[in-house]
Amino acid sequence: MAKCVMRKMRRKGLASMAVQTAADTTTLDLGPASALSCRECGERFELGPIFACASCFGPLEVAYDLPTEGPEELRKRIEAGPNNIWRYAPLLPVPADVADKPSLNPGFTKLVEAGNLARELGVTGSLYIKDDSGNPTHSFKDRVVAIAVEAARAFGFTTLSCSSTGNLAGAVGAAAARAGFRSCVFIPHDLEQGKVVMAAVYGGDLVGIEGNYDDVNRFCSELIGDPLGEGWGFVNVNLRPYYGEGSKTLAYEICEQLGWRLPDQIVIPIASGSQLTKIDKGFQELIKLGLVEDRPYKIFGAQAEGCSPVSAAFKAGHEVVRPVKPNTIAKSLAIGNPADGPYVLDIVRRTGGAVEDVDDEQNVAAIKLLARTEGIFAETAGGVTVGVTRKLIESGALDPTLTTVVLNTGDGLKTLDAVAPTTGPAATIRPSLDAFRAAGLAI
Numbered sequence: 302m303a304k305c306v307m308r309k310m311r312r313k314g315l316a317s318m319a320v321q322t323a324a325d326t327t328t329l330d331l332g333p334a335s336a337l338s339c340r341e342c343g344e345r346f347e348l349g350p351i352f353a354c355a356s357c358f359g360p361l362e363v364a365y366d367l368p369t370e371g372p373e374e375l376r377k378r379i380e381a382g383p384n385n386i387w388r389y390a391p392l393l394p395v396p397a398d399v400a401d402k403p404s405l406n407p408g409f410t411k412l413v414e415a416g417n418l419a420r421e422l423g424v425t426g427s428l429y430i431k432d433d434s435g436n437p438t439h440s441f442k443d444r445v446v447a448i449a450v451e452a453a454r455a456f457g458f459t460t461l462s463c464s465s466t467g468n469l470a471g472a473v474g475a476a477a478a479r480a481g482f483r484s485c486v487f488i489p490h491d492l493e494q495g496k497v498v499m500a501a502v503y504g505g506d507l508v509g510i511e512g513n514y515d516d517v518n519r520f521c522s523e524l525i526g527d528p529l530g531e532g533w534g535f536v537n538v539n540l541r542p543y544y545g546e547g548s549k550t551l552a553y554e555i556c557e558q559l560g561w562r563l564p565d566q567i568v569i570p571i572a573s574g575s576q577l578t579k580i581d582k583g584f585q586e587l588i589k590l591g592l593v594e595d596r597p598y599k600i601f602g603a604q605a606e607g608c609s610p611v612s613a614a615f616k617a618g619h620e621v622v623r624p625v626k627p628n629t630i631a632k633s634l635a636i637g638n639p640a641d642g643p644y645v646l647d648i649v650r651r652t653g654g655a656v657e658d659v660d661d662e663q664n665v666a667a668i669k670l671l672a673r674t675e676g677i678f679a680e681t682a683g684g685v686t687v688g689v690t691r692k693l694i695e696s697g698a699l700d701p702t703l704t705t706v707v708l709n710t711g712d713g714l715k716t717l718d719a720v721a722p723t724t725g726p727a728a729t730i731r732p733s734l735d736a737f738r739a740a741g742l743a744i
């Protein structure tokens with residue numbers, strides 16, 4: 302780790318959270334990132350692998366010297382970039398030559414105009430699915446991991462790690478393989494087979510923890526403070542400020558794909574809440590830079606009923622989130638104690654949105670609805686956003702005459718168990734025309 306960061310952390314009594322690395326500040330290049338700043342008290346810290354404010358323990362986030370060129374020029378520079386998240390390098394904590402480094406190069410996934418789904422839901426405006434199942438490991442997590450990998454490189458880490466609800470473990474395993482890091486990732490032991498296999502197949506070490514995600518996360522926090530975890534970059538713990546910035550690329554892409562325009566409404570799934578808060582940060586940056594017109598937008602959060610602490614707090618009018626024990630088929634969203642919960646509530650209330658939840662049955666019905674209408678097979682997190690969208694339209698919270706974007710953050714092939722019991726062949730027959738005729742399908 303950079304010496305001055307160490308010194309500052311020691312002075313602040315945070316040395317136990319420090320992680321030794323080989324990098325030096327003189328060579329630290331994270332592009333336009335200028336500092337870390339506390340979300341609570343605004344205190345600033347030098348860029349380093351730290352995640353909590355030394356004064357108030359608030360979460361740290363990346364502050365920037367944003368580009369000073371005019372919007373026309375910046376737009377042109379972005380549009381001339383690669384067809385992945387690195388086209389937005391001028392707005393991310395990554396070096397300018399990031400596109401030349403070994404990376405899975407995620408992003409620039411499809412924004413699908415969902416006319417059939419719109420008709421089913423009674424939407425008369427424009428309805429889009431931002432389909433992030435098209436990323437290299439089939440979930441949105443490749444975006445956040447790609448940024449964390451660049452931070453890990455800059456700080457001199459050689460091992461990548463994470464606590465994961467499944468998708469993150471696979472994204473870290475794959476990115477580590479490609480970028481030349483060792484990886485050791487931690488998941489709850491009882492995840493879907495698709496997630497477990499994907500987390501292990503890239504050759505890193507996968508450890509199942511006997512407990513839920515919140516237990517895994519607590520374990521990783523202990524590991525960071527212990528010599529056992531020395532030199533490890535935990536993408537969603539000590540690299541969390543950088544990791545989070547990857548979600549801004551969803552905001553950038555959606556606006557660019559809409560012709561440099563903000564959507565009126567967006568529906569985002571909530572696990573820790575990081576993604577939702579960073580999409581809002583991305584919209585705000587685009588407004589500040591003059592890349593989109595400053596008009597109101599509403600952010601809606603989506604949870605599974607079996608793990609809906611943010612939705613419950615929203616409905617009760619609370620400012621804090623009371624932790625729950627998750628029990629839902631939407632395992633990628635099963636975080637009972639969401640770190641960014643209070644910030645999600647702020648953003649949703651500020652923009653005039655809402656947080657809603659759906660039960661497992663509504664989730665499965667929504668997965669099938671999206672598949673049947675648009676040919677997109679979403680994982681259970683996508684069932685949550687589509688199901689919640691339906692509910693919000695029915696309740697009148699979401700305006701069906703406006704432009705709405707709904708996120709699908711993962712691939713249905715990873716959560717086959719959710720739909721397998723109610724999905725299968727219409728008939729199984731002998732290979733004969735008589736048998737097919739008898740099955741009654743020749744209409």
Ligand SMILES: *Cc1c(COP(=O)(O)O)cnc(C)c1O
Binds near residue numbers: 469572573711
């Ligand atoms: C991790 C994840 C999310 C959201 O994560 P946050 O912790 O809220 O940023 C959404 N969908 C899928 C499929 C995920 O894996």
